[in-house]
Amino acid sequence: MNSRRVHAIFNKTYPSIDLSGCEWKHVYSKDGIQRELLRQLMSGLPGDDYFVHAHRKLGNFLPKQSALDFVVEHIGKGTIRITDRAFMRL
Template sequence: MNPRRVHRLMREHFPAVDAVRHDWINVADRHGVRREVVAQMLNTWVDAPWLLVQAHRKLGDYLPRDAAIDFICTHAGKGWGGYLRITDRAFTAFMVIGTNGVAAGWRKDLLDG
């Protein structure tokens, strides 16, 4: 899936991030993003075999889980502003990683509760 399509889908379906409503976890240290922490968060929040990931409007893709984790570890915290966003194709589960290396996840069914 090309980055333009990913950006359009994210704009249309990814919910606004209300930072106060989420518990944040540090997924990065001075050496970069900790792959095992990201994988654990994905298992908790976005347990899908394929993931939509977007670093910014010109950099995103629809990737199998392992490739998505590689993408996340490579591009998270690069300072493009906003959040690196991760979701399943049905837009029912979400995860974001801020430029400061903290991440939060949630599911659509828990957002309203």
């Protein structure tokens, strides 16, 4: 899916979040990305395909493993948000 389309969908349906009130997990360490921790965090999401969004030019609709790879590749390039198709009400 076109990244600008993903950006438009996120802007339309994703709720505003007060980041100061969030619980944070650091998936990036001096040894690199902690893929297993990231996999555990994503395991709480239903479905097999996810919308992944980092910024207006960087986002996609991907299967679970590809979404994990996308996050690993683009970590630090924006605020990465992930959700399932049902949440986005498409």
